[in-house]
Amino acid sequence: MKARWGWLVVPCLVATGTLLFASQAVFLRISFYRDRGFGRVEPDVTLANYLRVLQDPFYLQSLALTFEVAIAVLVCSLVCGCPAAYILARMRSRWTPLLLGAVIASALVAEIIKVLGLVVIFSADGVLNRSLLAIGLIDAPLRLLGTVPGVVIGLLHFTLGFVILLMFGVFQTIPRSLEEAARVHGASRLRVLWRIVLPLSLPGMVAGGLVVFNLSMGSFTAAALLGGGRILTMPVLIERTMVLETRYAIAACMAAVLMSSVLLVNVAASVVLTRRRAGAVA
């Protein structure tokens, strides 16, 4: 009886496996083909695309920009999301479910609709600039559309909800009694946060941080629309190379480079985490 349960995995494994291997094999093979432009590739295997993407400052800058944006989003969403999640996890109020529900709802609304709202807010004569000008905080309209901060804010909007929900789950598993015990023994609130809450939630923060990093590295919608064609992160550049320039082999190569960088960071993070955990046990 027990042995039979295992077979239920097969359909899913076959479906995911076929689609994964077929699509990856085709696109990775094309990334090694010679690119003739205008949607034509020549099927002779060469490293030329990779050499070009990894040497040309244009592509390297785009890769560096993608990392910068992703790291900025990662830091901002942890800095904003963790305190909020901690407050939500520790407050004993009948409003908590409503507040959590609001975060879930905002996290699940289609990204493109949120981006549309942000475009309206950010535009030169938009709400943000008019209110800031009115209260005299700025003299000239802020330019957020087509700038890196604008893209970071847009991505932050996309990731923040998930960080709050993830970290809420993490903080909930830390028993209140631990913090109370530390307080009884004379630790200040700050010390409790620093010595108890932070170490216990660190693995959760790393996991949440990785999710944000992955989402930001691959984010296309917000970067394309809020960047206004001026902020060329890798996903934006890949789409352009594919659709506007129809250089399929180069686009495939860039996609492969992006995917490998994301995988590399994830593997590195998991290796460091396992080492740490092993060290803590020993």
Place this chain on the structure above:
Amino acid sequence: MIALYGFLFAPLVVVAGASLAGGERPYVSFPPDRLSFEWYGRIPARYVESIGLSVLLAGATAVCALALAVPAALGLVRGRFAGREAVALFLRAPLQIPFIVVGIAFLQLYYALGAAVGINPRGRFVGLLLGHVFLTTPYALGTVTAVLQRFNRRLEEAARTLGATPWRTFRRVTLPVIMPGIYAGALYAFIVSFGEVPVALFLANPRVATFPVELFGALQFDFNPSLLAVSTLILCLSLAIIVVFQRIIGIDALLRATAGRDP
């Protein structure tokens, strides 16, 4: 906290508010000087069509993703076979691939299929469906697995002892208990499929385009306030769906599902 919620909801409020602005001017004004629903009457037919396609696609995606994920979750949680951990890791692999890469990889696959056997699923419903099922199955697998892991097998043993057949046990005991995971998985699959741009952008064509792809194109090339009106309708619909789901499966299950949606 107030600032945070303000930040999370400001774009949604602005979209809804600006959609109500009256007047002939084809540009956005927020706060609106005068309220009217006139842009709602001028929603172009192609957006309505694309919404129909998106709803159909997202529904079909949710059904297919669950049809794959529910048995797989049962197999992963209850099966005892070598390499189970590796299989679980492998089935989560699509989550690690950036969406844009999935899009480009599937497009190349479809071109290759077209060249090899003459069937190019690009710009067809089935092409979009395959891509979205690939994307969303890991989410559904995550939510169902999370519920199954906490499932108490004694309940099933009790049912069997009392004379229920295995199928009856599954239908009357197991299924109701794992239902929250199934609902949450369906919700996620639907939401991801319904809102996603980078994969559909590559797999759609001008005749068969999902709503986010239409909206993306319009935002880049021809903006029109009726977009705000459509978006507001979608926004209200999504919020209503999410509230209904929160009522059905409870906020805790939805929360666990959200938190457990990534490895």
